[in-house]
Amino acid sequence: MERLDVLLKNGKVVLPDGVVETDIGIKDGKIVLIQKGISNEAAMVWDAQSQYIFPGMIDVHVHFSEPGREHWEGFHTGSQMMAAGGCTTYFDMPLNGIPSTVNRDALMQKAELGQEKSYVDFSLWGGLVPGNEQDLKELADSGVIGFKAFLSTTGNKEFEAVDDITLLHGMKSIAKLGKVLALHSESAAITNWLKDEKEREGKVSADDYLETRPIIAEVEAVERAIYYSEITGCSLHFVHISSAEAIDRIEKAKQRGMDITVETCPHYLLFHHEHLKELGTIAKCAPPLREEEEQKKLIKLLINNKFDMISSDHSPCPYDLKDPNVYNLFEAWGGISGGQFSLLSTIELAIKHNIPFEYVAKWTASFPAERFGLSQYKGKIVEGADADFAIVSLKESHTVTEENYYAKHKQTLYMGHSFPCKIVATINNGNLIFNDGEIVVDQPVGGWVKPRNKKVENITL
Template sequence: MEQLDVIIKNGKVVLPTGVSETDIGIKDGKIVVLKKGITTKAKTTWDAENQYIFPGMIDVHVHFSEPGREHWEGFHTGSMMMAAGGCTTYFDMPLNGIPSTVNQEALDQKAKLGNEKSFVDFSLWGGLVPGNEIDLEALANSGVIGFKAFLSTTGNKEFEAVDDITLLNGMKIIAKLNKVLALHSESAAITNWLKEEKEKAGKFSADDYLKTRPIMAEVEAVQRAIYYAELTGCPLHFVHISSAEAMEKIAQAKQKGMNITVETCPHYLLFTHDHLRELGTVAKCAPPLREKEEQQKLISLLIEDQFDMISSDHSPCPYDLKDPTVYNLFQAWGGISGGQFSLLSMVELAVKHNIPFETVAKWTASVPAERFGLSDRKGKIVEGADADLAIVTLEQSYTVSEENYYAKHKQTLYMGHTFPCQVVGTFIRGDVVVKDGKIVADQPEGSWVKPEGYTVVN
């Protein structure tokens, strides 16, 4: 064999079949050989002794707010943050930019910025909002990974929640386009009514906020979406599910053969409503962090392998939108900043609950790739795949600080949290982006990744 570009030797490689002590040979951005004791010469060698090599994480749910709100988070800082956490491909949601990604022009604008600024690869969601049903086909033809809609009020005038008729019409079109609809599933009627009741009573505490977004609001929206998917044949992906009862509805639909996947987020597994009580706005999200009993149910479901994938739902904002001295809890932005910590979180949970690392790799890489049409090149450590890799050590802990968090705004629920592991290296298509936990790439090298075989639909 001709000279390789990179050899990663002596590592514990997380393969689909389990962890194997093998070497990885990389050429032209691809994994070209997997075997113990590669003797071919290479330009660069990485000694991964006592390190685990995971497939690079594919985070299907992040909010980078460029264009229009780069001061919230943009592709440059956002992608460095993802790389530092071992993520090599992320899917940017359509709602927080100005304009939102709801038509061809907005998609092209966002893609251009991503190609110029992202340190790792990315895919783009399109949006389903009232009035843009006519734009869905063009977005699909241009290579969006899927579509996103809200069943609860968004708090964003550029991206409104769908009404039931828009949802049904959109689902019918998306099914024809052979795409997936991702849904934020909380009942707008229930949550808005409860919020109004609390505001009338002048009640704005953490407990009051939790009561305005009860589990039944999530369950009602999930069940309604499942009914509509039965009518229309639309594939669904439920984002950031936070309750066991909603998971039960999804499991029942899957058992009927429906085309559905589901994610949860690390913050629902590592944190509880007590953190909202203690820390205030930095821990506010929607759906909210649940009580300890519900968190334990979610962890049990994780151990039982009931979630298809894990995503961060990285949803940052400037400090003033989270400042508890300026806004009461209801007024503060609802989102958790933490995209850098998803793989670390799952390794922590795996170590604590004896979950195999290949299962972590399934949740964070292979299932996202398979679900959204990227498995021809991403998601697994196999010969012929992109050399997208995250190198993790269990010999060093990692405590989150302002100095090592790469997001634009350092305000995060994870601040001060200590993980029993650390991402020491990240490769994107064979190039080292992160080494010893620090960004070492000279310039952005990421590009827009489109699903396999996307075609124009007539």
């Protein structure tokens, strides 16, 4: 009888078609057995009695700002934070680092750092920016998970928003490459014009900020991207959608057969505009937290399965860029730090609204894997897949403190929030990475994963 590396016993396993109490056998980083009463010997036996075993989260939207801005967040602290949140694969966005990931050299530089420092697996986005259309094919051939572009002003000179002509050319090329384009969809014309109007009048409060990024700015950008997709045939992924009206436009496009997916973020589902008014800069993001009435609409859309996936949009910065005493809210960095809490947040919403846990697994693992070409080995608890798990207790709660938040910078909208569940352990490729509040491996063991390919163990850089 084959000796296993790891045996998970008696867990409530979240399988694609429901939760089943069973055992899981792991060998050489793979799931080799899923059945009740596995009797094989194992180097490590984990009794998961009363615990839920979810597929490890795949977070398709994080910002680790390395190289160049590791003091914002880097692979070392960022990947530990993801592991503490039950995430076993994350996709790092191409901006905020210096250089941005807009050509192969920058991609390989980032990949090398990830291979050296990441505690869990990762994939890398490439960027679409003015002037890099000729780099798209080489980025695709080198293994980017997809491409990212902005329709609103970025505030980042290393990664500028696309104009319409660049967008059309880029979408045509990305379609030919068989890749997906992820879009930050807010109208630059609308948001910039409204911001200038407010600042000229000296109106810089939380209410003023919300009014400069209205729902109509999101809807206009979404509609324009859909029109361009119809012309070019480019597959789209809309990131951090924050309004029901934008989802309505996306749903109608899907019903016409268009290849479009959409994510939202936990902060739009758990928080609303009053939190920005109360907490100030720490709750500033783009698109902004919406009014409570809109938040309720988003939760209803989640319950009705209108979002394809949940992603964190972890977007940290040093404390001075989030100074809570800043008078002008427009001057503060616009991003939510919270990558550790996406799976916890989704489980909280599932408990509150009686959503089946297999939907949680779909939004946080299986659908991201399917959309981005990793489903041969990631995203589901099935025999032959990578042994990636988040082990969760519903008998314990988790209150966010500076001590248990693994991000480089501890200021977060989630500080003090109590989740009705707790990440007990995280296993990536059969390796126990996080256990009982601690990172338990001595050195990083994560690797770069690419679409439709196995994990790259040793890349030539």
